[in-house]
Amino acid sequence: MQADDARLVARLRAGDQVAFATVVRQWSPAMLRAARFHVRTHASAEEVVQEAWLAVVRGLDGFEGRAQLRTWVFRILVNVARRRGRAESRVNAELREPTVDPGRFRDDDDPYPGHWRAEAAPVSWGPEPVLLAAEVRAVLEKGLAELPERQRAVVELRDVHGFDHEEVCELLDLTPANQRVLLHRGRAKLRGVLEGVLG
Amino acid sequence: MTPRDIACIELVELLTDYLEGALPPDEVAAVEAHLETCAKCRTYLAQMKATIEALGAVTVETLPDEAYDTLLTAFQDRFR
Numbered sequence: 001m002q003a004d005d006a007r008l009v010a011r012l013r014a015g016d017q018v019a020f021a022t023v024v025r026q027w028s029p030a031m032l033r034a035a036r037f038h039v040r041t042h043a044s045a046e047e048v049v050q051e052a053w054l055a056v057v058r059g060l061d062g063f064e065g066r067a068q069l070r071t072w073v074f075r076i077l078v079n080v081a082r083r084r085g086r087a088e089s090r091v092n093a094e095l096r097e098p099t100v101d102p103g104r105f106r107d108d109d110d111p112y113p114g115h116w117r118a119e120a121a122p123v124s125w126g127p128e129p130v131l132l133a134a135e136v137r138a139v140l141e142k143g144l145a146e147l148p149e150r151q152r153a154v155v156e157l158r159d160v161h162g163f164d165h166e167e168v169c170e171l172l173d174l175t176p177a178n179q180r181v182l183l184h185r186g187r188a189k190l191r192g193v194l195e196g197v198l199g
Numbered sequence: 200m201t202p203r204d205i206a207c208i209e210l211v212e213l214l215t216d217y218l219e220g221a222l223p224p225d226e227v228a229a230v231e232a233h234l235e236t237c238a239k240c241r242t243y244l245a246q247m248k249a250t251i252e253a254l255g256a257v258t259v260e261t262l263p264d265e266a267y268d269t270l271l272t273a274f275q276d277r278f279r
Binding site: 098099100102114115123125128131132136137140141156159160162165176177183184188190191195 | 207209211212214215219240242243245249250251252253254255258260
C-alpha cells in the first residue's frame with residue numbers, strides 16, 4: 001500500500017466522516033459513468049453506485065491493501081453493476097413479448113390499427129361470484145404454479161400475500177420498474193388463463 | 200392539451216403501470232381518455248382487476264407438515 005493510500009484507509013477504518021465524504025464525492029462521478037455502461041437507466045446506475053459504496057463500508061475491514069483502495073472500490077462497483085445489468089437484460093427479454101396475442105388486434109392497414117378485432121375482443125366474465133368457484137380457483141392456482149419463477153414470486157408476494165411494492169423490490173432485489181414489468185406479465189398471463197375458462 | 204391517442208394493443212401493456220400509479224400525468228390522461236371511449240378495453244381492465252381480486256383467495260404452496268413439526272419441536276425444546 002502506498003503511504004497516502006494507507007493513511008486514507010486508516011482514516012476510513014477509524015470512521016473519519018470527512019475522509020469518507022471526500023472519496024465519495026471524488027470517485028462517484030466516474031463510478032456513475034462506469035455503472036451506466038452496464039445498466040439501462042441513469043436511476044439504476046445511481047442505485048448501483050450507492051449499493052457499491054455500502055458494500056465498501058461493510059467490507060472496509062477486509063480490505064487487504066493488495067490493490068489501491070480506488071481499484072478495490074471500482075472492482076466492487078463493477079461487480080454490482082454487472083449483476084444488475086444481467087438482471088435487467090433478463091427482464092428486458094421478457095419485456096419485449098406482448099402480453100396479449102397481437103392477432104387479436106387489427107392490422108396496420110386497418111382504419112383502426114391496433115384496436116381489438118370485434119371477434120377477438122375480451123368478453124365480460126359475468127358476475128363476480130363466478131370467480132370464486134372452486135374450479136376457477138383451481139385453474140388459477142395451476143396457472144400461478146406454471147408462471148416463470150420471477151413472475152410467480154412477484155405476483156404471489158403482491159397479490160396473494162399482499163406485500164406492497166417496496167417490500168417486494170427489497171426482498172427480490174428488483175428496481176421498481178422491473179418489479180412492475182414482472183407483475184404485469186404475470187397478471188396478464190393469469191388473466192388469459194381465466195379467460196380460457198370464463199371467456 | 201388533448202391526451203395522445205393510444206391503440207388498444209398499447210393500452211393493455213400500460214394497465215399495470217396505470218393501476219400502480221406509476222404513469223406520468225399525461226399518460227394517465229391518455230389511458231383514461233381511451234378507456235372512456237373503448238368498452239372492450241374497459242372489459243379488459245375489469246378482467247385484470249378481477250384476476251388480482253381472485254388471486255387474493257388462492258391457496259399456495261407452503262412448507263411440508265414435517266417441517267412444521269420439526270420447527271415446533273425445536274421451539275419447545277428451547278424452553279424446556
